[in-house]
Amino acid sequence: PSTDTVLVTGCAGFIGSHVVEELLRSHNAVVGVDNFSTGRMENLANVIEDSRFSIQRTDLTDTVAFRRVLEQVRPSAIIHLAALVSVPQADRDPDYNFRINIEATHVLAETAAKLGVRRIVMASSAAVYGDAHQGALHEDLMPCPLGRYGAAKLISEQILAVAARVGGASASCLRFFNVFGPRQDPSSPYSGVLSKFVDLGRQGKALTIFGDGEQTRDFVAVRDVARACVAAALESEARVEIANVCTGAEVSLNSIATMIQRLVPDLPAPVYLPARENDIKRSCGNPDRARTWWGFEAKAPEKALQDFLVGAL
Template sequence: MARILVTGGCGFIGSHLCAALRVQGDQVLVLDDLSTGTEANLAPGATLLLGDISDREVVREVMSEVDACYHLAAIASVERGVQDWMGTHRTNLSATIGVFDAARARGVPVVYASSAAVYGSGGTLPLDEASILRPLSAYGADKLGCEQHARVAGHVHGVPTAGLRFFNVFGPRQDPRSPYSGVISIFCDRMRRGEPIDVFGDGMQTRDFVFVGDVVRALVRAMRHASVTAPVFNVCTGRATSVLALGAMIAELCGGEFAVRHRPARQGEIRHSVGAPEWAQERLGLGPAVGLRSGLATTLSWLRAGGPGLATRKDPAPVRAVVSAGTTR
């Protein structure tokens, strides 16, 4: 039984990962400040440590207790990076360096979240792990910095790592009310209630939508491949879907039409993004990805059953509050 730290483990992807780790019998510690996640998402049997991922002393203390780390905590918002460049940088890159630094004391392996945002725009599609990296946003630049510092962590400090370049992840627990939520959760929520959807630009921009269950499988298997060579893997399907085609599919599943309100294109938004999944599928031993229609149906079922309103715990969650650097209670 391994003792595993998951940063951001009360968030959308992190909570699904923690549940999978508990199923395989691991002890799970979650470090989360609940700025975007919720305590109600905490996996049964996991322990929540309330703390800031940017607090180096807190991270060092928690890392000293575990055998491995999944680092998912981040501010995953291109728009937030425009508004608060330095603040998002501290969370997305400086805090990641802090995780690697804390891991080197005991050689703790770290699997961390990177992003398709590292590719930017203009590369030949589909994007594979050897494609040119030209991030167009602060978020993408910070995620590329995470990958570069992972190489330093391995080459200089002997820390085994693996990075996963997430494309557009969707599924249950992605709260449509959150400003950081993805387009699918927002579209599903609005269409099932008969409300119009906002489309930025002409709606012909394309994305590679990957179901959260596939992301969790990739995360779990990537831990076996964490190495001082700092490998990175795409987590994607290889299938491109336009925003308008996505809306049409969701509308069909909801049994109705959909109305579109076109908004100005967003600054720094990538026009087309679709990944090549073959290398990750081969190296990580991943099976076929969940189809978009199937994943959408699952997400809609979750929303119809109560969605974010389901996030209530009947039993108190085990919590150890990290109140200041180096101090716990």
């Protein structure tokens, strides 16, 4: 590649926009790609004036156009975040899930190999583990996704791993746990719980908790996720990697509700509704691998959650 440019797919999304900011903090030229279906220009307000950043409005399911962008930019590394991010929608529209969450990865891997791209980082998900395992989830466990979203992420990991093995770009597949932070869209029924809680809290409305609220998640701050993506993209070692991006700690929904209640004392008590079907009771990742490889350490969740909630409410 002729440039030291990093290309970010899904640049206008919740996580993508933070990744662009983080890349620019470490002085890289960045080309962002987005189709603006769920991504929003407002998310890029902090970087839009930066001369080192430019945007290509391209849909990754238009494989001809996507290939052309890659050939024009010839990036040294790619951070691939564009995806159908709704788990239930992936099961409702499997064809679209296939095109964006699988086929686009294939196009990216093959084109990157031809262009001599050094490195690809892909957003994978804790969804690849399913719920067959007890205790902290580590990368050597047998994946067992429960739906098409997790399956597509697992297949994409394999596509990149094989491409790397046969001479393509080296690849990092980062399994994100429950990401939260500024710019997460609260508007869909399946939006991340933190974005919904903040939205309700700001409106002075009772939080809705599905089930008894004792379910736990490994909540990781979006700024930390962005740091992990950039560390993986810029590292020089050419290995194929799969690594959790998580804190290693579990936080229950009830304890988050309590934090919010303290910050908004007039908020009515939470409303408990029936548990979601197939809701995972406990989810927690083992963070050791990302720490060993990149020295990546996410902020402890209580502190990160408190900081976020104080700023957002």
